[in-house]
Amino acid sequence: MNHKENKIREDYLKKVIDYVRREVRNSDLAHRFDHVECVAKIAKKISKKEKVDLEVVLVSAYLHDVVSRKESRNKPHYVASAEKAKEILRKVGYNEDFIEKVYDVIVEASYESWISGIRPKSKEAKVLHDADLLEAMGARGIARAFAYAGAYGSKELGEVNFNPENPPKNTSHERLVDSSPISHFASKLLHLRNMMLTQSGKKMAKEKHKFMVRFLKQYKREMMQNK
Numbered sequence: 001m002n003h004k005e006n007k008i009r010e011d012y013l014k015k016v017i018d019y020v021r022r023e024v025r026n027s028d029l030a031h032r033f034d035h036v037e038c039v040a041k042i043a044k045k046i047s048k049k050e051k052v053d054l055e056v057v058l059v060s061a062y063l064h065d066v067v068s069r070k071e072s073r074n075k076p077h078y079v080a081s082a083e084k085a086k087e088i089l090r091k092v093g094y095n096e097d098f099i100e101k102v103y104d105v106i107v108e109a110s111y112e113s114w115i116s117g118i119r120p121k122s123k124e125a126k127v128l129h130d131a132d133l134l135e136a137m138g139a140r141g142i143a144r145a146f147a148y149a150g151a152y153g154s155k156e157l158g159e160v161n162f163n164p165e166n167p168p169k170n171t172s173h174e175r176l177v178d179s180s181p182i183s184h185f186a187s188k189l190l191h192l193r194n195m196m197l198t199q200s201g202k203k204m205a206k207e208k209h210k211f212m213v214r215f216l217k218q219y220k221r222e223m224m225q226n227k
């Protein structure tokens with residue numbers, strides 16, 4: 001590292017943020033700048049309790065969704081984002097060693113990597129992994145699930161035909177019943193709390209998880225599914 005540890009080059013970071021702000025303008029509503037910024041804030045909070053290079057964490061957080069699923073075509077969007085991150089960081093002036101770290105953090109931290117069996121190795125990747133998953137939970141997670149489903153043409157909001165307190169075990173990637181945002185809770189969102197890798201991540205996930213369960217119970221009542 002040829003910059004001082006935990007010293008963030010604010011002028012560089014500002015340039016990265018400006019790039020990202022422009023790049024994600026047309027992403028689906030769940031993956032625009034507010035998502036990226038929330039992930040960066042959560043990552044910063046988690047970092048306070050972890051021994052990490054905060055600059056790597058923040059730069060990776062801002063760039064982790066810089067290429068949307070629509071644009072990434074023949075490769076996973078996290079690989080496309082990590083590649084685009086390299087390009088942007090070179091333009092800004094970061095050194096190659098730093099750029100490689102950010103690349104690895106973005107790839108290792110992604111949910112899709114987890115599903116395909118890749119686990120975050122570095123502390124920085126663990127922090128980003130937790131921060132990104134936390135943004136898929138709680139009130140923000142609920143809002144984003146519906147925004148995402150709308151953007152990708154879900155036919156209905158869906159029904160709560162599972163027990164929110166004890167969702168089906170078959171994890172994440174499998175779509176259980178349909179592609180509705182409500183079924184997304186059973187297949188992914190209600191399982192995220194068990195995927196947290198940091199202490200503060202685990203803590204934050206608890207509250208967000210509870211809120212999602214409450215939401216689903218109320219939703220079920222309103223559809224009179226108990227009747």
Ligand SMILES: [Fe+2]
Binds near residue numbers: 064065077078110
């Ligand atoms: Fe992503």
Ligand SMILES: [Fe+2]
Binds near residue numbers: 035039
């Ligand atoms: Fe994300």
